Every structure is written in C-alpha cells, then in structure tokens.
Amino acid sequence: MSTAASNSSCIQHRMESTTSPFELLARTAQQLPTRTALEFLPGDLEGAPLEVTYRQLLQEVQRIASALKATGIREDESVAILLPFVPQAVSVLIAASAVAVAFPVNLLLSAEAMRAQLSIARCRVVVTLGPHPALDVHARVVRAVESMPVAPTIIEVPLAGPAHNWEAFLGASTSAFEQPVDPGRVGALVHTGGTTGHPKLARLSLRNMAVAAVMASAGLGIEPSDRLLTGLPLFHVGGAIDGLMAALSVGATVVFPTPLGMRNPAVVQRLWEIVSRYGITVLGVVPTSLAAIRDTPVGTSELAGLRAIMTGGSPLSEDLSQHIQALTGKPVYQLYGMTESSGIATAQSTTGRRAAHAAGLPVPGVEISLGQAGAEYRPGAKGEVLIRGPNVFQGYLTDQGVVGDPRGGWLSSGDLGEVASNGELRIIGRSKDVIIRSGHNIDPQLIEDVAHRHAGVVQAAAVAMPDDYAGEVPVLFVVARSTAEFCLSELAGFMAQQIAEPPARPKGIFVLDELPLTPFGKVARYRLRQLAVERKVAELLADLVEAPAVTCRDPAARRVEIGTREPLTDSLIEDIVRRLRRLDLEMERPGTTI
Structure with missing residues (x-):
C-alpha cells in the first residue's frame, strides 16, 4: 500500500471512530498525556505562560462535566460560555458539549441580544467571568438574565480577582461522569446572522465537530509537533474547530496570546517577537488581523521556526496576502468553510512552500460540487459552491423552531466558486447577499x-x-x-x-432619491454594490487625483473605471492599481480624460 493510500485510510478511520470532542481529547490524552495541550500567555506578555498538559486538560474537562451534571442540566439544554482566552474557555466548551449543548457567545453582544439568544438556546447555565476592569461582560450578562422567565445559573470564573461561586461549582463534581454515547445529538450552538432581530443558531452535532476537527487537521497538514498561535475567538467555528480542536486531534500545542487575543494592542505590536519567543510554527488569524499586522515590523525577531500563516473566515485580498508574505518570508495559506459546515470544506496544506491565492482542495471526507448537486468537481467548473459531508450542520435553531436542516444532503453555501487548473477552489463572489x-x-x-x-x-x-x-x-x-x-x-x-x-x-x-430596481421591481443590489465601490474608490484616491470620476459597471463590482481631468502618468496608474489591490479591486482600463 502506498504512503498516500495509508494516510487516507488512517484519516478515514479517525473520522469514523471519533464521535465527539470529548472522545477526541480523551484519545490524544491517552497517547500523549504529558504533551502540552494549551499555553496561555500572560496579559502583560512578561511572565511565564500557563501550561496545561493533555492529561490535565482531560481531568479538568471531566471535573467540569461532572459539576455541570450536578446542576441537573439536561442534554437538550445549553451552557452559555462568555469567556476570553482563559483555560476554562476550552475546558468548559468541551465539557458542556459532553453533557449538554455548548453555546459559546460573542463577548461584544448587548444585554438585549444576549437575552434573545439565551432564550432560544434554552440556556440553563452561564459560565462567564466576574467583574473585570478591561472587560464589561459581567454587567451585560447580569442584565441579560435578570428579565428571563427562568433565569439560568451564572457561574463566575476567576480572572482579574476572586469569583464568588467557581470553587463551589467545582465542589459539586463527582466521579460519575460518562462520555457521550450519541454522536448524532446536538453538541453545540453557534450564532450566525449578525444583528438584532431573530437570532439563528446553527446546530452542530457531536459528530459534526469531531469529524470536522479531523478534516481540518488533515487538510491543513497540522502535525503533533506544531505550536499553533491562534487569535481566532472560540465563539466562531474557525477558532473552536479549525484551530483548537484540529490541533487537539493530533496532539499539537495551542498557544493563546493573552486573554484578549488579537484584540490586545500589545499583541499586534509585538506579534513577531511572540512568534519567535514561543517557538510558534503555525500562526492562525483572520484577514482582519493580517491587515492589523501588515505594518508591524519583523525587526530582529527570528522566524525560522514559523512555517505557515493560515487564514480564513472572510475574503483575503491578494495584495494583503503578498504583502504579509514579503514582510515575513513565510507563505500564507487559506481555508474555506462556514458555520454550517462546522468551519471547514477546503484547505491549503501548510507545507511551508508558497501557495496559490486560492482556498485549497476539498478536505478528506467532504464532497464539493459547483452549480449543481452531484456535479463533478473538476478544473474549469463554476457555479454556487455546494457541500456535502458528515461535517454539515443540522439546521438553525430559531424562535420559530428548527429550520434549514439539510438532513445529510447538500448544503448551499451561497458562495460562487470556480476550480483552478491545479484543482484548488477559488471563491469569486456570492450568490446570496450576506x-x-x-x-x-x-x-x-x-x-x-x-x-x-x-x-x-x-x-x-x-x-x-x-x-x-x-x-x-x-x-x-x-x-x-x-x-x-x-x-x-x-x-x-x-x-x-x-x-x-x-x-x-x-x-x-x-x-438616494430612489433605490435602483430590477425589471421585476426588486431592489437591484448589484447596482448598490457598484455605488458603494464607486464611493469607496473615490475616497481612496482623493489625495492622489483631483475629483476622480469613478464608474463601476462590473456585475461583480470588482472592476472600476477611473476618469480624470488630465491624462494619468504611468507612475500614477501604478499607484492607483496598488491601492485598488488592497480592496481586491481592478482598474477596468488605464483611465480616461473627462
């Protein structure tokens, strides 16, 4: 049997035999009990990091799971988790999914938005931090639950000071906890949708999460020896599954850069020093964070051990990708997925070699078709990206009940894609308006x-x-x-x-005097996107060209025409093109005189 076939068989076995995040952790802890699973860097970046081995993490998860069981929580009720990057954020996430439904919540939500989501999620327990000088989460949590018909129990984790009931909560723990036995039941809820109104919570089964972690680690090429620095929040599938659980599935070490992650200005300013100091081999950040560090100098930091920068979650402009690669000398790899696919669908393997500007190949276990369900995935194929696999979710939990469950069928992503000549998927737009x-x-x-x-x-x-x-x-x-x-x-x-x-x-x-309409009387959103591009580009070039006439006729709103009073010089055109690339835009033609 070839090495490739052997690896494929091994990955398939792992996907079939790993049924939950808890079991995923338990297996790794059995194989590598003394390996460091997690490192938490101190808020001031000066002291020694807090290290947690796989054995210690498993023990803490078992203890918390047992304590949650002691509250009387049922499998169909949720544990809301509102924590920054602290050890309990990881252990509560895995423990909650083992005994009930884990519900990691965005720390920035208003009290009203929290209340709406907690109600739909049938929240029984909220795990959060006590009052903190830099994070006002606690006060909003209290306001959120006080007017709920049945207020959930609030458990406070000590961070900046003592928390009044954390030790009492753990004291209720017994040794009676047993790992989950039904991989098909809902193990986590993840909010998707974005604003006030009627929340939609994606339902991920235990198997969805476990198999997606194996898929992500295989597709990205994460190794047991890796040290993954991640600033991806755990209330997103990218942070919880593509980062954390994927690393735990192979025995790698996950490093969290202070409790505030990439929202900590000191982390942004000293990122390359952190990478060098803590021997980071893989850096995982969203494109927003890459934009924030694009001007952070590497200086004297030694990056020889860093082999890959991986990103996903939103569009990455080729200009930003090239800039980061030029700055660090390290390749930038992309992955593609969404909440509804448990965070993963395609990925570029972090081999250490430069990669194309694309979203990678379908990860093991995932089927992808473009345009039509079941259509052959091949170079040249174009259309809406459709996804099928054991990582696809079980519909949305809403105030109207469960909706949109694909029931094991094809998931319509709403994204438009094409397959490049090397077989990698490129995302070229969206058929939906999200x-x-x-x-x-x-x-x-x-x-x-x-x-x-x-x-x-x-x-x-x-x-x-x-x-x-x-x-x-x-x-x-x-x-x-x-x-x-x-x-x-x-x-x-x-x-x-x-x-x-x-x-x-x-x-x-x-x-506007009136909204543009299609021949069928619907709002012509494509025209509004063109108007938005025109306004953005005019603003972008205001200090470079006097009163530029910006026109966007491209249906995808990616190409613009630039009209000027005087003919543009070659150097000015180069400057305009460079600025447009930062927005992933192109100039339609070299410029016209108006």
Missing part, C-alpha cells in the same frame, strides 16, 4: 428592518462595501420621507442604538 465582515456573517435584511422602523426612512437597502481591513463592511442606502426634514446623523445614532452587535452597524449611510 455581508462578511472579518468572518462575521451579517444579514442585510436585519439592518434594513431597523432602518425601516425610523420615521424618516421610506426605503432602505444594506450591501457590502469593500474594506482593506475587514474585507467588507455594511453600508446603508436609504430614501428619505422628506429630504428637507431628514437628519443623517440622527439616523446613524438610531441605527447604532438599535443594532445590538457593533460589526453590523452601517459604516456609512447614503441618501
């Missing part, structure tokens, strides 16, 4: 619903505007009831107050 800001899915209709509640708005439509930091951001186009009485700043304040999650608040609001 806005993806830094890996955060934002439903435009929910933004529009808020705008329509404002007395001065007659019509509203939200679309994505390209952004060199976040990939894209939401902007809002409105038709005012009376332009004479309309106040743009007042509407902006209204939107900020009504939309629970900061990433979903429009970064710009533009007033």
Whole structure:
C-alpha cells in the first residue's frame, strides 16, 4: 500500500471512530498525556505562560462535566460560555458539549441580544467571568438574565480577582461522569446572522465537530509537533474547530496570546517577537488581523521556526496576502468553510512552500460540487459552491423552531466558486447577499428592518462595501420621507442604538432619491454594490487625483473605471492599481480624460 493510500485510510478511520470532542481529547490524552495541550500567555506578555498538559486538560474537562451534571442540566439544554482566552474557555466548551449543548457567545453582544439568544438556546447555565476592569461582560450578562422567565445559573470564573461561586461549582463534581454515547445529538450552538432581530443558531452535532476537527487537521497538514498561535475567538467555528480542536486531534500545542487575543494592542505590536519567543510554527488569524499586522515590523525577531500563516473566515485580498508574505518570508495559506459546515470544506496544506491565492482542495471526507448537486468537481467548473459531508450542520435553531436542516444532503453555501487548473477552489463572489465582515456573517435584511422602523426612512437597502481591513463592511442606502426634514446623523445614532452587535452597524449611510430596481421591481443590489465601490474608490484616491470620476459597471463590482481631468502618468496608474489591490479591486482600463 502506498504512503498516500495509508494516510487516507488512517484519516478515514479517525473520522469514523471519533464521535465527539470529548472522545477526541480523551484519545490524544491517552497517547500523549504529558504533551502540552494549551499555553496561555500572560496579559502583560512578561511572565511565564500557563501550561496545561493533555492529561490535565482531560481531568479538568471531566471535573467540569461532572459539576455541570450536578446542576441537573439536561442534554437538550445549553451552557452559555462568555469567556476570553482563559483555560476554562476550552475546558468548559468541551465539557458542556459532553453533557449538554455548548453555546459559546460573542463577548461584544448587548444585554438585549444576549437575552434573545439565551432564550432560544434554552440556556440553563452561564459560565462567564466576574467583574473585570478591561472587560464589561459581567454587567451585560447580569442584565441579560435578570428579565428571563427562568433565569439560568451564572457561574463566575476567576480572572482579574476572586469569583464568588467557581470553587463551589467545582465542589459539586463527582466521579460519575460518562462520555457521550450519541454522536448524532446536538453538541453545540453557534450564532450566525449578525444583528438584532431573530437570532439563528446553527446546530452542530457531536459528530459534526469531531469529524470536522479531523478534516481540518488533515487538510491543513497540522502535525503533533506544531505550536499553533491562534487569535481566532472560540465563539466562531474557525477558532473552536479549525484551530483548537484540529490541533487537539493530533496532539499539537495551542498557544493563546493573552486573554484578549488579537484584540490586545500589545499583541499586534509585538506579534513577531511572540512568534519567535514561543517557538510558534503555525500562526492562525483572520484577514482582519493580517491587515492589523501588515505594518508591524519583523525587526530582529527570528522566524525560522514559523512555517505557515493560515487564514480564513472572510475574503483575503491578494495584495494583503503578498504583502504579509514579503514582510515575513513565510507563505500564507487559506481555508474555506462556514458555520454550517462546522468551519471547514477546503484547505491549503501548510507545507511551508508558497501557495496559490486560492482556498485549497476539498478536505478528506467532504464532497464539493459547483452549480449543481452531484456535479463533478473538476478544473474549469463554476457555479454556487455546494457541500456535502458528515461535517454539515443540522439546521438553525430559531424562535420559530428548527429550520434549514439539510438532513445529510447538500448544503448551499451561497458562495460562487470556480476550480483552478491545479484543482484548488477559488471563491469569486456570492450568490446570496450576506455581508462578511472579518468572518462575521451579517444579514442585510436585519439592518434594513431597523432602518425601516425610523420615521424618516421610506426605503432602505444594506450591501457590502469593500474594506482593506475587514474585507467588507455594511453600508446603508436609504430614501428619505422628506429630504428637507431628514437628519443623517440622527439616523446613524438610531441605527447604532438599535443594532445590538457593533460589526453590523452601517459604516456609512447614503441618501438616494430612489433605490435602483430590477425589471421585476426588486431592489437591484448589484447596482448598490457598484455605488458603494464607486464611493469607496473615490475616497481612496482623493489625495492622489483631483475629483476622480469613478464608474463601476462590473456585475461583480470588482472592476472600476477611473476618469480624470488630465491624462494619468504611468507612475500614477501604478499607484492607483496598488491601492485598488488592497480592496481586491481592478482598474477596468488605464483611465480616461473627462
């Protein structure tokens, strides 16, 4: 048997035999009990990191699982987890999935948004931190639960000081815990959708999570010797599965850069020093974080041990990818997936060799078709990306019940793709209108619903505007009831107050006499995306070209024409092209005179 066939058989066996995150951890702990599983860097980046071995992590998970069982929680009830990068964030996540439903929650949510999600998730226990000088999570959690009909129990984890009931909670632990036996039951809920309104919680089974971890580790080529530095939050599948669980599945070490992760300015400023100091071999960050560190100098930091930078979750411009590779001398690899596919579908293997600007090959166990379910995956194929495999979720939990369950069939991604000549998938657009800001899915209709509640708005439509930091951001186009009485700043304040999650608040609001329509009377969103691109590019070039006339006629809103009063010089064209690349845009032609 060839080595490739042997590896394929081994991966298939791992996927079939690993039924839950707990079992995944238990197997690794049995094989590598003294290997370091987790390292938590101190907030000041000066002291020694806290190290947790696989044996210690398993013991802590068992203890917490037993303590959760002692609360009387049922398998169909959830444990909400609102923690930064602390040891308990990992152990509670795995323990909660073993005895009930793990529900990692975005720390930035307002109290109102938390309450809506906790209610739908049938939350019985909330694990969070006590009052903290830099994180105001605790106060929002208390406000969220106090008005719920049946308030969940709040368990506080000590971080900046003592927590009043953590030790008492652990004291209820017994040795009666048994690992989960039904791999098909829901083990986690992950929020997707983005704003206030009606939350959608993706239902991931125990098997979904376990098999996706094996798929991700195989597709990305994560090795037991790897030390993975990840700033990916654990309330996203990218952080919880593609990063954490994938590494745990092979016995690698996961390093968390302080409790605040990549939101810590000191981590951004000293990232390459951290990589060098802690012997990091793989760096996992979203494109937003890559944009934040694009100007962080490597200096004297030794990066010889770093073999790969991996990213995913939102569009990565080729310009940013090339910039980071030039800065570090290390290849940037991409993966593609979504919450509904447990975070993984395709990936580029972190071999240490330079890779194409694409999303990689289908990972083991995943079927991908383009345009039509069951269509052959081959070079030249184009269309909507369809995904099938044991990693595909079990529908959304909403206030109307469970909806959208593919029941083992094909998952429609809403993304448009094409297969390159080397077999790698390239994402070239979206058939759906979801806005993806830094890996955060934002439903435009929910933004529009808020705008329509404002007395001065007659019509509203939200679309994505390209952004060199976040990939894209939401902007809002409105038709005012009376332009004479309309106040743009007042509407902006209204939107900020009504939309629970900061990433979903429009970064710009533009007033039109009327919204563009299709021949069928529907809002022509493609035209609004073109208008958003025109405004962004005009702003981008304002210091370079006097009153540029920017026109976007491209249906995909990726190419623009630049008109100027005077002919453009070659050097000016090069500068314009360079700036456009940061937004993943192209110039339609060298420029026209107006």
